[in-house]
Amino acid sequence: MQDSSRYDVIIIGGGAAGLSAAVALGRSLRTTAVIDSGAPRNAPAAGVHNFLSRDGVPPLELLAAGRVEAASYGAVLIDAEAVRVGKDPDGFTVTLGDGGRVSGRRLLVTTGLTDELPDVEGLPAHWGSGVIHCPYCHGYEARGKAIGVLATGPMAMHQVQMFRQLSSDVTLFLHTAPEPTDEEEELLAALSVRVVSGRVEAAEETDGSLSGVRLESGASVPLDALVVAPRFAANSVLLESLGVEISEHPMGIGYSAEVDPQGRTSVPGVWAAGNVADPVAQVMASSAAGLMAGAAINGDLIAEEAKAAVERRRAARGPGLGGAPAGSDNGITTGTPGRTAELESHAH
Structure with a gap:
């Protein structure tokens, strides 16, 4: 896979969390790439349980449906292993197992965990x-x-x-x-x-x-x-390489990435969701966490874009000109005189 495309968001991990995030981002018109190596943790199980309306569905069937949904909103599904991730001037670049590279403005890691029996x-x-x-x-x-x-x-x-x-x-x-x-x-x-x-x-x-x-x-x-009680070992190598904080679970059952309630890590531009951040989350909880992270990432991009728009406007107007009055021709439409007059006539 040789892909030099740049996306709004790169998602590493195509399980319930990653695909849910891709759907949320796609519905917000964000370009996403979902990188997945095809080894879901729950593959040995006969069915996924406690997932409202889908109880008992085979894990691979659930993922297949999720991939179709994510793709329907424009997500690019890349079947490969992410072996390395690094920061670049505009975000992050992920190197794949075949040498290909994928770049994006934000990074969401949903790589799950490994059950150490x-x-x-x-x-x-x-x-x-x-x-x-x-x-x-x-x-x-x-x-x-x-x-x-x-x-x-x-x-x-x-x-x-x-x-x-x-x-x-x-x-x-x-x-x-x-x-x-x-x-x-x-x-x-x-x-x-x-x-x-x-x-x-x-x-x-x-x-x-x-x-x-x-x-x-x-x-x-x-x-x-x-x-048995396995040790839940987060698949956190890529996160650790970026400096994300990893901590032991308070119950002594394993370790995971530290995130805030929306999945934001300690490293700017990097989010994590699902079992890599919450070892005890079941599939439905991981899916919800992916949705939350996707929405938070979209909000972060919106804020960045709004700030850039203001900076471009200021640069176009030149130094020392300050703000423009409402309704002026400054590149941001705030209304037209004709429409204003019409509204005033209705007011009287």
């Missing part, structure tokens, strides 16, 4: 199906089934309670976590949650589906679903 054999193969982490994304499908919770950090007790609401058959595998405190032990007993000590060595499967876990002792425990 616990080091247990077999987890990646069942990620998004038998191995899950979010009760709102996958819990309903596991309701009433045998569910295991793999304790790897501070979220284990929270996960136990969330999934216990969905099933009476919940087992906590202590794995690398310490023994429960007296208070935690009382809670687990009250909820009838079994506790299994010892490290989990592997996820087991039958006919390609998760069927349980094997402990380091060699014992097997049958399960229908295994809940």
Whole structure:
């Protein structure tokens, strides 16, 4: 891809956040380029949930529909990997994996995150199906089934309670976590949650589906679903290269880019939205964040253009001439004498 075109906005990441931003910007007549490498985080999942009117839609089907909508408003979809981004006098230039370059006045990064799974054999193969982490994304499908919770950090007790609401058959595998405190032990007993000590060595499967876990002792425990707590690692390399601030999530679940409520980062001209800025955002929330960022970027461009128009007007009038009276021929139409007289006649 060799593209020297210049756009109002470059969007890196063509998921729900990026495509929503492209639609918002396109509807404001902004030129946008959406660069996407084609590896959505939620591709392994059977469906997207909690997305009003589209609940259960396959992730790739949702993205395909979003791409059609963005393109209908003029977005240029570039199937490539963005490998480098740098500032230039008029904004930003993104270098693609094939050596092509795309330039733009503003930059929106919606590159998502990477789920770093616990080091247990077999987890990646069942990620998004038998191995899950979010009760709102996958819990309903596991309701009433045998569910295991793999304790790897501070979220284990929270996960136990969330999934216990969905099933009476919940087992906590202590794995690398310490023994429960007296208070935690009382809670687990009250909820009838079994506790299994010892490290989990592997996820087991039958006919390609998760069927349980094997402990380091060699014992097997049958399960229908295994809940894990991945570390949410923002795909923030490009943002970091520009100097955007990255911070650890207050719950200790990973890290993300720091943004304001509209997605603006600490670097002028750079926005971020979706999971790269909010690790716990579901698809609908990421889409909303993309819309907010797109609107904010459009507003920023409007302000820049208005300022430039004023500066051009001042330069055309020359130094020391000051403002022009209303209705004068100064390049900005404020009304015509004929129209003014007509309005005055109606007033009387």
